[in-house]
Amino acid sequence: MHVIKRNTQIWEELAAWCFLGPAVVLLLVFVVAPFVMSVILSFTNHRLVSPLPTKFIGFTNYSRLFQDVSFWQAFKNTGLFAAIVVPMQSGLALLLALLVNRRFSGIYFFRGIYFMPVVIPMVVVSVVWYFLLMYPEGLLNAVVRVISLGKAGPYDWLRSPSLALPTIILVSIWQGVGFQMTVYLAGLQNIPHELYEAARIDGASAWQQFLHITLPGLRNTHIFVLVTTTILAFKLFTQVEVLTQGGPLGTTNTLVRYIYVVGYRELRVGYASAASVIFIVIVLVISLIQRLLLREEREVT
C-alpha cells in the first residue's frame, strides 16, 4: 500500500514536470534570459551595431536617465494613462456587461458589436481613428459642430498638447472595453439566480441587488480585470506610434515607445536597457502592491 502510494506520487510528479516543462523552458528563454541580459547591458555602452567593443560604464546610463527630461515625461504620461484608463475601462466594461446580460432578441448582435473592436488589430483601429480625428474636416469635428450648433470646434485632437492624451485614452478604451466586458459577462453568468430570487422576495431594490449580490459575486472577476487592464495600459505603444508619435511636445510619449526609439532608432541598446530595467521595476512594484491588496480580499472570503 505504502509502495503503491509512493509510485503514484512519483508518476504524478513526473507528469507535473512534463506539463510544466514547455512553459518553464519558454519562460526561461523569452522572459528570464532577456531580462538578465538587459540588466547586464544596462551597465554597458552597448550599441545595436558597432565595430567598437562594448565597455562597462557603471551607472552612467542610470545617472543620465535620471536627468533625462523625456524619460520622466514618458513615465508621467504612462502613469497618467494607466490611472485614468484602468478604472474607466473597467467601469464601462461592467456597465456594458450588465446591459448585454439580458434576454431579449438580438442580444447577440449587441454583444458582437461591442466585442468587434477587440478583434480588429490596434494598427487598423488607429488608422481608422486617424481619419475620424482629422482637423479641421474630420467626422468627429463635424459631429461636434452639429451638436454644438456650430459654436464649438473644430479641434485638432491629435496635435493639441491638452487634447492629445485624452484622445489616445478615448481610442484605447473604445478598442479595449469589449474584452473586459466579455470577462465581466462570464462573471455575471456565474452568479446563481437563486440569490437574486431570494433578494427579490426579501424586497431588495435593483440597486440593492447590484450592491450586495452582483458586486461581491464578481470579486474574482474584478481582480482579473484589474490586473490585466493595468498591464495592458503600461504596454501602451501602437496607438501612440500611429496617431501622434509621442507628440505634441512629448505629451503622449510612453515608456515603451521611449525605449523603442532609443534602442532601435538611435541604436543605443545599453541606454535603452537601463530604461527597460527601471520600467520593469516599476511594473513589478505595482503588481506586488496589487497582489498584496487583493490577497487580503481573498482572505476575507
Add this chain to the structure above:
Amino acid sequence: MLKFSFCGVLIALLGVWALAQAPVEITVWWHTGQVAELEVITALVEEFNASQNEIRVRLVNIPEAEYTAQVRAAGLAGKLPDLLDLDGPTMANFVWNGWLIPLDPYVSDELRADLLPSIIAQGTYPPDGKLYAIGMVDSGLAIWGNRNYLERAGVRIPAGVDDAWTLNEFEDALKKLAALPEVEWPLDLKLGYGIGEWYTYGFSPIIQAFGGDLINRTTWRAQGTLDGIASVLGMTLFQHWIKEGWVVPASAGDDAFYGKKTAALAWVGHWMYGPHSQGLGEDLVLIPMPKLGAGCRAATGMGTWCWGITSTSKHPEAAWKFLEYLLKPENILRFVAANGAVPGRKSAIAQSELYGPDGKLRVFAEQLLTIAVPRPVHPAYPVITSAFAEAVQNIMAGADVYEELHKAAIKIDQDIEENAGYPPFGG
C-alpha cells in the same frame, strides 16, 4: 566497354561544361515603398536575367518601414545580400560597420564624370574619400505652386534658382495667397508625414540657408552649430510660419494642395510629381527654394536611395555588372518615369523630358547643381536625424526654439562621445 567509358567521358565533360556555365547567383535587396518603382525594378531584373547566362539576380523585396532595421540585423548576423539599396544618409553608418566595399575600382572615369556631383557627394565616405554608394537618381526638394492662385494673388513666379524669392517676397506671397477665398492655408509643409526622415530632409535646408547646420562638418560637434544663432534663427522662422496659421496642420490630410486645393504651395520633394500633376494639370508650377538666409542664400535637400555592394558578397563583380546595367541612362529614365526623381547621370538628364532644358522639373536638377546640401555623411547620422526630428516636432507645437535645438545638440554630442568619436572620424 569502350562505349561505356566514352559515355563516361562525355558525361564528365558535360558536367564540367555545365559547371562552368552555371550562372552565378546574386541576391539583391530592394525596399518596397512605391508600387511604380517596384514594377520597374522587377522588370529590369527580369530583363537582365534574360539578357545573359552568367549571372542570375534574385530580387528580395522588404517593406520600407522595416528595411533599415532588417539590414542592420542581417549585418549583425553576417547575412547581407550581395547588392542592396540603402537610404543615402544611412550609408556612413554601414561603411563604419564595415558592411560595404568601395566601388572606385569598378567605376570607369567616363561614368564618374557623368554622375551628378550630388550623387558623388552623398556616396563618398569622408575618412577615406572613397565612393561606397551610387544612386540611379537623386532627390529634389522645392516648392510646388498652383499657378491659378499665384496669378490671381499677383505673386511673381521665379524662373530659376537665380531669381528665387527672397524671404520678404516669400512671406509676402504667403500673406497674399492666404487672402484668396479658396485658400485655407497658403503653405503645405507635409507636417502630416510625422516625425521621421522627412523632418530632417525637408527642414534642415531652412537652417542651412541661414548658415547653420545639423552638425559642424569638420569638428563633428553639434553644440555651437545646431544650437548656434543661425540655426535658431532658421527654426524660429519655421515656427513663425506655423504660428501665423500659414501652414497646413498635420492632421488635415495629405491632399490639401493637390486634392482639396485649400493650400496654394507645397514644400515637398519630387516624389509628389505624380499626384500633383494629376491634381493640378497645367496649373502646376515648380518654384525654387527661396533665398531665406541673410546673405540671400537658399538651400535644398539631396540624397535618396542608392546602391551598395556588401563586404560579405562572394561575387562583387557580378553585383557590379548588375548595378552597371541599372545605371544605364535608358534604365535610369525608366525609373525616373515611375517616380519623377532627378536622373543620376548628366547624360540621362539631357535625354529626359521632365528634366531637359524645357522640362517641367528642371528646377530640381538646377538646384542639385547649385544649392543642395548633403545630409551629414557620418556614422552618428541615425542619432542626428532622430534628435533633430524630435526638436522639429516640439518646435512645431510651440516649444522654445533654442531649448529644443540645444537639447538635440547635447544628445548628438553625447552619442559621439559614447562612441569615442566614431574613429577614424574626429581623429
